[in-house]
Amino acid sequence: MSNSPAVGASIPISSVPNLRDAGGYRTADGSRVRTGLVYRSTDLGRVVDEDVAALDALGITTVFDLRTVAEREMLPDRAPTGAKEVPLDVLADRDPSAAPAMMQKILTDPALAEQLLGTGDTNEHLLGSYREFVSLPSAVASYRALFTDLARHDDTPVLIHCTTGKDRTGWAVAALLLFLGVDEDTVFTEYLLTNEQLLPSFTPVFDKFRAAGGNPDILLPILGVRRAYLEAALDQVRTDFGDVETYLSKGLELDAGDLRALQERLLSRD
Template sequence: MTDNPKLSSVVPSLANLRDIGGPESRFGGSVRTGAVYRSTDLASLSKEGEQTLADLAVTTIYDLRTASERETAPDRTPAGIRELGLDVLADKQYRAIPAQMQQMIADPRAASELLGSGQALEYFQGSYRDFVTLPSAVASYRQLFLDLAEPTSAPALIHCTTGKDRTGWAAAALLLFLGASKGAVFEDYLLTNTVLLPLFAPLFEKFAATGGDPTLLEGVLGVRPEYLEASLAELESVHGSIEAYFTDGLKIDQDTQTRLRGNLIG
């Protein structure tokens, strides 16, 4: 464990692990700590990682990856922990950047052509808008928040592959719903760059050694404020408010919303 209450672990097999609790809520009190965590996937979970999950008393894991991601790199979920697979991107037509990631890392020229022209920003902004309106995303986030409204679901862990995009929106939407300020939401979101990017140092060094500009990869392997801003702009355009997103977009009734806030605000 670390001294930073937001950074719950430095266990390599649980990279990007942190507690989303702590921010003050406009409803009074603050978002509960020790209730909802976020991380990368558990495909390489070590004994140390298992012990960390036991120490955190995690009872439920929400896996936001695609079915193919889960099949290729299944979580090593410890016995006794309930896991729900929620395929946020099931309905998404994939574009070039994820498919060409290995090529870009090996060929700085290809990376420059694809990432240097602003396509990475365009791709991620499109993905983050999809988090709000894509049918599979709506269904997945609805189920996530419905389940978190049940007291027995916590302490819970939410993850995707690197724990930054699909998980980033889950945490951001939940924090906003729980009354956290946008400043606190962005603080949690951008912690990924502090926690996760250093783990890619060997990759950045290799890329630089072959003539590449490591900053080109940072927008793909890390996060940028513009990504989350795209989700929030889409939410504002389509629904008008976080409350309307939960009520009209996710079709979560008021009683369930009240229970969700009751569980996670203290």
């Protein structure tokens, strides 16, 4: 019997929540996305001494950091030993300082949170963000650099992360898996694993919010993920390009050689 972890299983490094291998999934033609090459997680700004060896053991050689300049300055990564750090500011064409500050206020002020978030199951700001992952110039440039690097450089394993590893990272991994031929239902399942693997780390935040008189449930749409968010990005792709492969080739301007290299590097025919 194999001792390999289940596909999509959380990698138990407590100071790096939402850490998992993006591989292991079957594609439409029966191939499999290779494991041990692409990981995803939250930021690495809170890695504790006790977790350094476990993180290093993954062998990560490149860290793609999708955060804003302000986010990186607020909490610099403690990257794996010897890993190259590649900053790719997906949201550079937005105000990079307002969002983190406003988020802190929302999480500590229930009245403000209800005013700005309402009580719905999705968040309009995040729906707009996911559409911008496809169209915002800085997002286009960042995802182009990410996928081009994956195609042209044999510097795997890599780690892709943003702050919570759910939105900017979620789109990167979803787009990659869809391009490689993983079916959409499976990609949504992988994407939604974040709710299981990330939200428990926010227990202290939920407890403080409740103690301040708030209903923690209204935070779920911004601290977790929703199917509607990823659907918003895919709708933008279909509107602008028709499908994910054309998004990579026309939107991100990857040439045929890059697309072929991604498949060759990341797919196994076993």
